[in-house]
Amino acid sequence: MENQIYSIGVDIGTSTTEVILSKLKIKNVLGTSLIRETVIEDKKIIYKSPIVFTPLLDEVTIDFDKVRDIVSEALKQSEVDKSSISTGAVIITGETARKENASEVSKKLSEYLGSFVVATAGPKLEALLAGYGSGASDLSKKLNRIVINLDIGGGTTNIAIFNCGQCEQTFALDIGGRLIRFDEQGRVVYISKRIEFLLKDMYIDIKLGKITELIELKILCKKLAKCLLEVCCLNELSEDTKKLFISEEFEPFKVDHISFSGGVGEYISQTEEYIQLEDALCHNDIGPILGASISKEFENYKKMLIAPKEKIRATVIGAANHSLTISGSTITFDKDILPLKNIPILKLFNENEDIRKIYVQGKKKLSIYENTEVAVSLKGPKSPSYEELKIISNEMIKLFENISGPIIILLENDFAKALGQVISLNLRNKREVICLDKISTNNGDYIDIGLPIGNAIPVVIKTLIYNS
Template structure:
């Protein structure tokens, strides 16, 4: 293999040839996803799009939101990937989902273009996922139990479900909202106004209350100064609509409080209209596919252990976008690693062009420190050509036996995934996958 750098995947263009309707995830019960139901939905979409699944080279299966909390979420994502082919598979935790929605809605791009902080609130059925971007870079993500399907109705308007996560609020507010009964519109408005106020608080536009703190799913919230706000997700479709239109019919559109919640958010945020941006995508603010490139890497310039291979769909963390500080590798990686709901990761670095032994040892020690917390083999991807030396240094300094894989001459970015196959002679096959968004 030549010593020239293998460039990262660049998506030069995309064309959407089919969009399926938005469909509520089929469930067998409140804690179990109906895999056969999902498979039927996908099969129908393939048929309507006139695409043979054997023609699809790669894609993405990412389970998010309330569905990701179901007991068989990971099993369903794996089975669906096997049914479709060589797809990126992820069961996104709240932090990763927040990040994906921030990219998919266009909030990251808007933040970069405006050189300002943009807060994106992706409000779905069961959760609100918040991402904070400053000049295009994600500063933090977090999630709350606020969504449109926290209260659900049957076709007669009677409540069939109330999320346990908001029962304490209903009790504190003394609202007569009960399963099996038709609720009063004003009571529904009161709970939606309360949840809308919670969103004002997490945008640092009001003081954070104890009730809002109890709704947090994830930890690590840090106050910030809000420049702009955008709303995505299913409930986001109803934000900024005419907030004077409030009626019980609003709950019948999807048999939940989603439209009413969006309406109340519009009213509660009316004093901040001047800083609210319209996202490029709302309910479809997510991943729409994946692109990939494949290569074979010479075994003479890299370090790997055959026993650890093959590996598939390993998320890549790139701690530095531009200038690297070798002493900060551990700290930078740990800030990004909690976004992922994965047990294994790969760390991507540019690295010095002609590193000294001391620099290689410093990088190695930082990597070892990270993988004391992360399970699985130590996987490092370098742009510059010193993978074999780094792999040897890491192996020599490990306190316990771990598989080490170091490969070089590859450029990646955060959010990419890597497949590493079984050796073929003195080379190993590598596939880099990058997620594609609609925005």
């Protein structure tokens, strides 16, 4: 079986909005266990839209009609019919994810584009997609090294750490190029509340309505650049940096290589001394100064720096090319209830997994998912015996007596078909069963499950965080 499908990525960021269309080749191959698997064999970008400023109705509202027009024009220019799009993601990133209508815009746009173009926001997924789109993941795999990618946009820095190609951590901070904005005369028209504490604590004289001295902007950007040194584990983590975290903090690590993507990443080759105020404010924000300050602060680590394959387009390329996962051919599913969207994931064990305690662990965590469909996530034994399959089956059936909707189980290891069959045989009452493997998740994630492609199922693991 070989299919070609179209995928779209839409990134509605703090500063800019862009659209990417890709063609993905889906193919059946013979896996290492001599079982046919469905894989994404090839990804080809067929259209890149111009990068335009994100349209806003006011400081707190995204202009949905203009965003939709941007997407419609991209489809027209690419000559891809909307009905031909099978997958993709609408990502609302940075400070734009905090706009009052962010959730509504992403949902309406994903519905406009098709049944399996997901609406998503949240720094974890953004960081992961930017790491893929920038090429950091591939480079980490090629070099067998730890690569950290810092995607610095208008409102946030989304960070992903890859070890030999596998993402080990993601996190995000309120550091970006449009945390302070100016009008055409150079007067400050916006200061993000997220950095007000820094201005106050450092006695930096930047105020709304006032033309600011370049030296004040450099002091602030130098501080933000030092914060990025700290999150690369090159300096001790300060209390100021801790206050800038959007997500949870990270586990310390030792990095081999560092790459910078995002809009600010385009300016990380300039020197601080070169920048004059008129040059610095070419985009009416602090992006160029921040980029130059990062170059200065990371000067002693030049040997660790690597150039990403993509900078400003990294996230949107990740959304178009890497948001889709294929769960293999040895799975169980009831086609009639697909597609499913925005199903919360309940991960039972973070470590010390005990299949005899599936029900006990799940029951403890179910209170936050009252009266809603849930997907239960488990690593599971690598090659389970029939006795182990029966134990997992009985525990899951008992757990799902407390959960509405279909039985949805996500496994990291490859035994979904066997487990699904055992569950179906042991159910007392008729109930739909979806059991997928090769899916790695975290608590707080959501899953979209699409229509089958041959004998495989496309899924997207995502986070949904707005107005935080």
